[in-house]
Amino acid sequence: MVPINDSGGAKARKVGVKVPDTILERALVLLSRYREVSIAVVAVVLVIYFQFGSDGGFLTAQFQSIVLRDTGRLGLIAVAEVLLMITGEIDLSLSGTFSLAPYIMVLLSITWGVPLAVGAVISVAVGVLVGAINGLITVRFRVPSLITTVGTLFFLQGIVVSIYNSQPIIAPVEEPFNAIFGENLSDPAGSVFSLLGITAFTPFLWTLLVVGAIALVLNRTSFGLHTIATGSNIVGAREIGIRTDRIKVYNFMIAGGCAAFAGIINTAQFASADPQGGSPFLTLQAIAAAVIGGTSLLGGSGTPIGALIGAFVVASLNNGLVMVGAQATVSDVYLGAAIVAAMILNVQVDRLRTRRRV
Amino acid sequence: MNPETGPQAIAPLGPDAPVILEMSHISKGFGAVTALVDVSIKLRQGEVLALVGDNGAGKSTLIKILSGFHQPDTGTITSKGKEVSFASPRDARSHGIETVYQDLALVGDLSVFHNMFLGREYKKRVLGLNLLDNQKMRELSRQYLDNLGISIPSVNSTVDLLSGGQRQCVAVARSIYASPSILILDEPLAALGVRESAHVLGLIQKLRRERNVSVILIVHNYNQIFEVCDRINFLHAGEIVFDASTSETSEEELIRIVKSGLGRKAIAAAAAEAGPLPA
Numbered sequence: 001m002v003p004i005n006d007s008g009g010a011k012a013r014k015v016g017v018k019v020p021d022t023i024l025e026r027a028l029v030l031l032s033r034y035r036e037v038s039i040a041v042v043a044v045v046l047v048i049y050f051q052f053g054s055d056g057g058f059l060t061a062q063f064q065s066i067v068l069r070d071t072g073r074l075g076l077i078a079v080a081e082v083l084l085m086i087t088g089e090i091d092l093s094l095s096g097t098f099s100l101a102p103y104i105m106v107l108l109s110i111t112w113g114v115p116l117a118v119g120a121v122i123s124v125a126v127g128v129l130v131g132a133i134n135g136l137i138t139v140r141f142r143v144p145s146l147i148t149t150v151g152t153l154f155f156l157q158g159i160v161v162s163i164y165n166s167q168p169i170i171a172p173v174e175e176p177f178n179a180i181f182g183e184n185l186s187d188p189a190g191s192v193f194s195l196l197g198i199t200a201f202t203p204f205l206w207t208l209l210v211v212g213a214i215a216l217v218l219n220r221t222s223f224g225l226h227t228i229a230t231g232s233n234i235v236g237a238r239e240i241g242i243r244t245d246r247i248k249v250y251n252f253m254i255a256g257g258c259a260a261f262a263g264i265i266n267t268a269q270f271a272s273a274d275p276q277g278g279s280p281f282l283t284l285q286a287i288a289a290a291v292i293g294g295t296s297l298l299g300g301s302g303t304p305i306g307a308l309i310g311a312f313v314v315a316s317l318n319n320g321l322v323m324v325g326a327q328a329t330v331s332d333v334y335l336g337a338a339i340v341a342a343m344i345l346n347v348q349v350d351r352l353r354t355r356r357r358v
Numbered sequence: 359m360n361p362e363t364g365p366q367a368i369a370p371l372g373p374d375a376p377v378i379l380e381m382s383h384i385s386k387g388f389g390a391v392t393a394l395v396d397v398s399i400k401l402r403q404g405e406v407l408a409l410v411g412d413n414g415a416g417k418s419t420l421i422k423i424l425s426g427f428h429q430p431d432t433g434t435i436t437s438k439g440k441e442v443s444f445a446s447p448r449d450a451r452s453h454g455i456e457t458v459y460q461d462l463a464l465v466g467d468l469s470v471f472h473n474m475f476l477g478r479e480y481k482k483r484v485l486g487l488n489l490l491d492n493q494k495m496r497e498l499s500r501q502y503l504d505n506l507g508i509s510i511p512s513v514n515s516t517v518d519l520l521s522g523g524q525r526q527c528v529a530v531a532r533s534i535y536a537s538p539s540i541l542i543l544d545e546p547l548a549a550l551g552v553r554e555s556a557h558v559l560g561l562i563q564k565l566r567r568e569r570n571v572s573v574i575l576i577v578h579n580y581n582q583i584f585e586v587c588d589r590i591n592f593l594h595a596g597e598i599v600f601d602a603s604t605s606e607t608s609e610e611e612l613i614r615i616v617k618s619g620l621g622r623k624a625i626a627a628a629a630a631e632a633g634p635l636p637a
Contacts, residue, residue, distance in 0.1 A: 216487075216489075220489045220490050220492075221487075221488065221489060221490060222479045222481070222488075222490065225468065225472055225476065225479060225490065226476075228465065228467055228468060229465040229468060229476060231467075232465045232466055232467035232468065233463070233464070233465045233466060233467075235461065235463075236459075236461060236462070236463035236464060236465055237463075237465065237476075238427065238447070239425070239427055239447055239457070239459050239461075239463035240447060240463050240476050240477045241426075241446060241447035241448035241451055241477045242476070242477060243446070300465075300466070300467035301467050
């Protein structure tokens with residue numbers, strides 16, 4: 001080809017290279033490269049607003065233990081949805097797994113005396129199995145996952161309520177299981193920085209661990225690369241030899257495991273397995289968290305970290321608005337508006353970027 | 359080409375060059391649609407074979423069978439004298455067959471360097487974990503694309519920010535990078551300008567010359583066929599109706615054959631029946 005550098009050191013301009021120069025273009029690059037940025041800004045603004053609105057009551061250990069507990073629960077399911085949404089799928093049955101898994105764990109314990117830790121492993125395995133079934137139905141029978149998982153949602157929900165006459169079961173207290181997985185042992189007046197104080201945050205810490213692991217898998221492993229490829233260009237991914245069906249099934253399995261884990265932590269927190277614990281609303285809130293966190297519903301891109309921040313925003317809205325004197329129900333109004341706004345932002349940033357080629 | 363001009367010249371393909379790949383009696387249907395009927399193709403080592411045919415003639419189906427994307431209903435594939443079957447594109451790739459598909463098979467949401475190594479990523483062990491070696495892949499991609507003279511904004515930019523021509527160049531570069539023994543290119547010049555086309559054609563000739571790679575080329579521009587190809591196969595309605603080396607035929611004959619959809623004998627027979635063709 002014609003040499004690019006033929007004028008003694010002076011760099012010839014390459015065609016097609018565009019350096020972002022205007023403020024708009026820089027903002028677009030920033031927003032699309034770090035999709036977490038916009039939701040992080042929203043989270044900070046929200047914290048400041050609630051902190052001042054509640055006369056300093058928002059950023060206290062006691063209140064944050066509630067917000068972060070909800071963030072943890074929502075975040076685990078949101079990050080599961082992120083993986084699936086990247087592959088171009090969705091799982092609406094996660095709330096069913098969220099309810100079923102701890103039920104199995106507690107029932108194993110009270111009927112056969114199976115230790116909770118062993119029961120938890122079995123329950124997570126059941127969650128993974130449910131994910132595998134969802135995935136196989138979706139890829140083998142070519143049923144859209146939206147439909148597959150609505151089916152399994154009702155199925156799981158039906159099993160959970162029929163096992164024990166839709167009664168909550170008290171979970172046996174077993175240490176250190178409860179302390180490790182989130183029973184709140186802290187004294188409201190005590191310091192956060194004591195061993196017991198930390199337990200107020202364990203659900204969140206577990207979520208942080210899982211989100212970190214999934215972010216690593218997504219960005220730094222072949223599996224993550226193939227997951228993005230599957231959602232971004234499924235035909236192309238197949239042509240290059242990626243087993244896209246397998247990738248999808250594996251992601252369904254991870255999602256099922258995450259939901260089961262979230263259910264177990266929730267049960268440890270409340271010391272009971274509640275058939276109403278995972279309403280379908282939980283899944284929808286998690287999807288909302290993923291979307292406002294910067295994950296596209298169209299497949300191919302998504303961010304676990306953004307989903308976690310999104311979960312924090314949803315949990316803050318749910319809990320914080322009451323503190324500043326709003327009606328509890330009004331949080332859904334904000335949430336609804338936030339989802340639509342986030343989706344518009346996501347789509348438009350991509351569109352503008354592609355058009356301007358920055 | 360003049361053989362006296364040294365390494366630039368293309369050595370004429372000897373008639374004794376070994377057959378590296380043979381597809382015999384391949385048929386393929388999709389439900390009610392029959393895409394290929396009893397197609398046989400031979401590819402010799404170091405040969406550039408042009409596959410010509412109208413839209414829907416079955417060219418893409420044929421090469422997708424060769425690349426493992428589709429499986430034939432009947433027929434066999436023989437590679438280097440051994441019968442092989444490709445259950446997936448991965449199988450074909452492991453036999454040294456690389457394909458640049460018409461749709462390029464690039465992932466728009468991934469960076470150029472991730473696309474370059476998609477499906478055979480470099481990894482390194484970090485704290486016992488098998489993680490992607492992004493730095494190595496980035497560096498190798500940059501060097502390789504620079505060597506080929508392909509200019510793109512940056513190997514870090516996602517593919518959906520590249521122009522059509524740049525994408526095509528990246529897809530071609532990815533396939534060449536794997537040092538295949540057989541390279542299949544499905545309309546590699548479709549989105550390229552004159553200069554870029556010449557560049558890609560130059561690359562193909564270079565591959566043939568330096569590494570004795572065999573190439574199957576689907577291309578619509580007959581000038582380009584006669585410029586780089588050794589042999590032409592014309593596929594019409596799922597059958598090979600014409601097979602000749604470029605030295606034995608001419609652009610005029612090829613155009614006549616493609617227009618009529620008939621082979622030499624059929625044309626001769628029709629001409630004998632109808633008298634001389636109007637000029």
